[in-house]
Amino acid sequence: MIKHYHPAFGYWTVTDDLRVKWHLKIDHKRVYRLMQANHLSAKVYNLRAGKYDSSKGPQGKKAQNRLHRRFMTDRPLQKVVTDISEFRYGTMSMKERVYLSPFKDLYGGVILGYTITDRPLTSYVLAGLQQVINKRPNNLGYRMTIHSDQGIQYQSHAYRAALKKQHIFQSMSRRGNCYDNAAMESFFHTMKVEMYFTHHYATKAALIQAMETWIGYYNQKRDRHKLKGATPNAYWDSALKKIV
Structure with missing residues (x-):
């Protein structure tokens, strides 16, 4: 069974899948040994290479750092993080780009909303923000904090006004x-x-389809060790029902 796992999976992810999906009583140390013996250690890649720099452009108003790396939370829709990342497609001599702008709830890690666009414009960030707002119940009882870098989209008057409203x-x-x-x-x-x-x-359509499929998989099917084998969606939905 273990040979069918993605080469990027670490031994904790594999262990959780074996326990939840295959109903096997197996220790993570044994999974680690089996993966080492079969040369299935997770591969590491340099994400910083070719990273999109969202700070280039007209500067607006910066906000203070409210999170201070306090990424833990015991309730949904309290702490949300966002950013923009670049994905490339096409031939080696002609690389085109699309930009992903997701909003991630730090409770359970679920992606609340996202946009994939040709240009990283503020309007597209606002479209993703609206998806988050649509999922927030009126009787939540506490205020949300959305954390980002100092990208020009997040410094813009339109984005700041939307948060204030x-x-x-x-x-x-x-x-x-x-x-x-x-x-x-x-x-x-x-x-x-x-x-x-x-x-x-090779094409934008193929890349976007793969991105959307993976995000759906991440939210709805990808079990996480930190969530005791639950998926981000299931973990988040369960908590929200207890609050509202």
Whole structure:
């Protein structure tokens, strides 16, 4: 069974799948030994190479860092992180780009909304933000904080006004400090390792389809060790039902 797993999976992910999907009583140490014996250690890629720089452009107003790397939360829709990442397709001599702008709830890691576009415009970030707002119940009882880097989209008047209208706190990483938004960087790394770095996409349609399929898989089917084998969607939905 173990040979069918994605080469990017670590031994904890494999262990959870064997326990939840195959109903096997197996220790993670044994899974580790089996993976080592079969040369199935997770591969590591350099995500920083070719990273999109969202700080280039007209500067707006920056916000303070409210999270301070406190990525833990015990309730949904309290702490949300966002960023923009670049994905390329086409031939080696003519590489085209699309940009992914997701919003991730730090409770369970579920992707609440996202857009995939040719250009990383503020309007597309606002479209993803609206998806988040649509999932927030009116009687939530506490305010949401959305954290990002200092990209021009997040400094824009339109984005800041949208947050203010919805009574959402804005938080930003310090300049040039990727660790302040490590929770979002971690999602991009997982996504690119599992569906991007190991494949070549000749067309935009093929790339976008693969991206959307993977995000759906991540939300609805990808069991996580930190969630006791639950998927992000199931874990998040269960918590939200207890609140509202």
